[in-house]
Amino acid sequence: MTTDSSGYSMYVFRSGRRNVPGQRLVAELADDLRALDAPAGVERRPGVVLRALVRAGELESILTDAGAGSAPLLAELTDDLAVLLVGGDGAGARAIPDGPTSDHGRSDVWPRTARRPTTSQALAALAAIDVPATVPTSPPEGFSFYALHPLDFARLAARLASPPAPVRVVGIRSIGTTLSAVTAAALRRLGIRAGRITVRPAGHPYDRRVELGARELAWVQDGIAEGAQFWVADEGPGFSGSSFLSTGDALVGAGVPRGNIVFLGSRAPDPDALVAPDGARRWRSFRAERAECGTQLPGDAGEFIGGGAWRRRLYEEESRWPPSWTSMERLKYLSRDGSRILKFEGMGRYGAECLERAHGVFRARFGPEPRDEGQGFLSYPWLPGRPLQAGDLSDAVLERLADYCAFRASAFPVPTLATDEIVTMARNNFSLEMGNELPGELQLEIARPVLVDGKMDPHEWLGSASGELFKVDASGHGDDHFLPGPTDIAWDLAGAIIEWRMAPGARRAFLERYRRRSGDDPERRLPAYLLAYALLRLGYAAMAAASLQDDGEARRLSAARHRYRAALIDGLGAAASSGALG
Template sequence: MSSSAAYNMYVFRSSRRDVPGPRLTAELAADLQAIAAPSSPGPSALRRLVLRALIRAGELESLLADAARPEPASLLARVADDLAALLVSGAPPATATGALRVSPESIAALDVPATVSTSPPEGFSFYALHPLDYARLADRLVSPQVPVRVVGVRSIGTTLSAVTAAALRRRGIRADRITVRPSGHPYDRRVELGARELRWVEDGLAEGAQFWIVDEGPGFSGSSFLSTADALVAAGVPPAQIVLLGSRTPDPDALVAPDAARRWRSFRSERAQDGAQPQVDAGEFIGGGAWRRHTFDDEARWPPSWTTMERLKYISRDGSRILKFEGMGRYGAECLDRAHGLSQAGFGPAPHDEGEGFFSYPRLPGRPLQAGDLSAAVLERLADYCAFRASAFQVRSPAVDELIAMSRNNFSTETGGELPDHVHPEITRPAIVDGKMDPHEWLRSASGELLKVDASGHGDDHFLPGPADIAWDLAGAMIEWRMDAAARSAFLERYRRRSGDRPEPRLPAYLAAYSLFRLGYAAMAAAALQDPGEARRLLAARDRYRAALLEDLGPAGTAGALG
């Protein structure tokens, strides 16, 4: 498969979900109340509060701007600016009380939609991007007496633009900001500036400002940055006055937006560095697949990894804990709740919130399992775990459109044919699934107990499936553990007894969908990585999922497409 075909695989999801708008404003108002209280918390607790409130304020500002509600969006922008100034200054608790221009009561009283569609800011939730990274970048780039116009690319760019502008103002630089929403195909986005934005650009040109575009990324295409920069150029801004501020340095020739290499090189680009760090002493870094050196004696047994997509992980200096970035803001809080639930039910290690989006887990003695360890006891534990998740992490039934679209797209990209009509996933038992039922994700402790590790975040991250039918995990367990017909039967019988659910009618579609996602994931990861050894592991996994797809669909289902 060519790299271009691999990049056409559908593996990322939209992550959008509907939440009550008044709940978001109430949460932010409560945070502001705590920050402004006369008996405000100590410095460390205050920093956590300000960071959480800033992420919430940026989320709400983005939502209201997207909903074309300029007045409440402007109010939220003032809140985000004040919180960003607090975070950047590291102000002591005594100064926090008078630092907010908007009262908590005003936020609580905002007229917001009853339901809003939102998604977690990926950098803060998955990639350990810290807002202060952009403050440090601004400090490095600042030119005395040169004003700056900051353009945040919604959604995460909203929060990042507030922090960038706050850092500039702290250095005495005149800074103003707006946000924009690129639209269109992910690889070829467009930005349309309205009359207000065009006047803002004209004012910036009149004062001789630089224009800084702020977002995380760029991703595979670079199109969000490029479309925003192109819109500024169309509005009269010389390319030499435009700077792209991102979280990584791309290879312009590898960006897949139209004419991306030439367009990207037309502008100056700078990268924010550092990233979130544990507030406790972190020892050896074991992210990026390095954890496998501590887990497997033989490199030949290493499972494949899309190493650049792994969460940050460390071993504590005393060797007793694993420190892992699980997410800041509301997303991290939800992951922590799930981790506590898994621990209390006896399925996972106990988490501890270390701040800045990091949790720690005890470093347990034991060894990871492999497919050859499958036994009656293991089958029962897997079934019990799936039944527990189906009950404990229920959600409102999500849309299934993305799973169907992914299945069709990946089948077509892989085979050139059309997916059989019967591969049509349905949702009966919606839950936050585990998403990683691989044998090496299970640890047999010294006492013989089977524990699931890395179980709180994958089911609701930026990859498919997101919240789905528990049949996704059932299918994943069958495929990853390479269960034969007898093992599958015993596994499902145990699950039925524990859950009261009869998943058999749903499973054929989920077995196909799971294999199609995993083969697409492995193909895209292999194309994205520069490590030949990792690419070989990933391509071998892709072939295995392809074989599983062929076996589960059968000759009639594939109609020779995979032959």
């Protein structure tokens, strides 16, 4: 089956960047450090070492980008937590363990005693750091969405280790900060001398550059003098490969023999598909190794039901399957006894936020009760029932949809938001799909800024034998790497209207129920969101269809694309007459 190549140019991913209070990040990390020091006889919460490590790496990366003087202290803490993770899950540890000093190309910041710092010392040092009032941050995608576990890189390091050659590890910020710490810790555990630094590629995403400062250059020169290998650690490579390539080029420019450079990533790309300038030739000039991801699973994980496989258990006929971008689905497993579904929801701060939201949905009686399974996985009861279809729309379903939207509008508010990225997406996708420019500037009003659900599709609702309706996948989609991200609740209202194919009467009843429940009248701002929703989902279906090799899946996605195109055309007139296209 041939696919429309325009799908590759659709705009569906978002930057995910947001400003958060700096002291909040410090306080969350401090809470995890205290949990590490649990009293004897108290069982440590699953994944606390992992969560603390991910948070420490995130904060180290933020402070390093800001040029903060406290960044080296955070680097030491990240290293200590990496040692703890690589040495075991920390279940019996009461303090950050002894370990060899890592070489960051800078002065030591911890007192050099016979032991590494205790948890109390780490907490005291953490309390003294100077962190900005607000800091920009975005989820580390591999840890948040793709089930990349730091120990995947520890195993890769063990496989590649060749004592006694020393190794200099270069982490690419942001996620490469944590990965470099774990890689170096794994090497030192094998008796190999290893140190690390981190770098931040800058410039156009397809043509990034790395500039090594004086201290980084001195660190590289020291490594060359001792005959070290240089390992570059990051997730990916992505669409261009330019972060890896720019780091490799910078090392070569500093005098490192090309044969001494190894890229450590989470996937093996097709070099000919990389869009960085001269990407194929440059990539092939370096050695690249891939970590095996998705191998660090909870002990109760049984049958794999990710990648769209869950549909075989819920639908008798394949013709009724909803479309899925199968390669982008989160990892999912059934428990060994079949009573629960285990889903990867994210590590570190991102996963903790997903768990908190899932508990909120459960307490409001809209979804099943979550359980933290560790390793970034949450589990939910496997509910008896069937996924709904648009034809199941009824008065009771309309009320449930409206009540759920009103709940999210009050339960998950966020600060006032900008709409620039959604508007850019709408212009881009409209132009690609329709062959001309969007007739006006899309005016997206933010009246109820919330962390939306983002997936109001009928199959995301399960109907039980008793008639109850439950929302599934309610914690992660609103804040993942796809647009829209946090936005006005009108996004979910528009999604429900389009996905359930509501006739005018059903739409009026749905919106009236929402108004009564929320006190919010969305009618004026809704036409713009109907247009934006259709354009995003159209682009998503087009890009997914272009990227998959499965003809059956591509046909389902192409059919969805045509349905969203029809919704787009239907909504253009209403958007123009309402002033949504200024």
